[in-house]
Amino acid sequence: MSLTELTATSRVTVFPLESLTVAYTTQSSDERGLGDIGLVTVVDDESDGEELWRLARDLGGRTHGGDQARWILTQASRARMVKAYTDLPDAKWSAYIRRRIVLDALFANHDVLMTGRIALLNP
Numbered sequence: 001m002s003l004t005e006l007t008a009t010s011r012v013t014v015f016p017l018e019s020l021t022v023a024y025t026t027q028s029s030d031e032r033g034l035g036d037i038g039l040v041t042v043v044d045d046e047s048d049g050e051e052l053w054r055l056a057r058d059l060g061g062r063t064h065g066g067d068q069a070r071w072i073l074t075q076a077s078r079a080r081m082v083k084a085y086t087d088l089p090d091a092k093w094s095a096y097i098r099r100r101i102v103l104d105a106l107f108a109n110h111d112v113l114m115t116g117r118i119a120l121l122n123p
Contacts, residue, residue, distance in 0.1 A: 005097075006094070009092045011089050012088045013025070013079055014087075014088065017052075020055075023120065025091075029111070040052060041117055043117070050098065050115075055072075066103060069103060069113040070107050073110055073113055088120070091121075092120075092121040093118050095114075095119075097116040100112060
């Protein structure tokens, strides 16, 4: 499966999740800048982000795609809220998106979750 590449500069929260290093940022679907797209990615050149979905299934006990997406977003938003890990206010990054899921309702201020891998260009 080909991956979609996104490159931007934005706030990125980096945190550990089991054996993974995960990065969370947001994108906006329009000019209002609402951050309605959650981007949760693995910081690893060999990853495609599928590990996040396995964790949602195995640790979170979620079997439905929408429930797994909400579990992933919960882990990311929790890490950002408590500021327990690395917060990069103006990080340059390139992400390679493997999955994009449209949620059935707004969750943690997101309509969409995208997962994959990310390269932080100036960590």
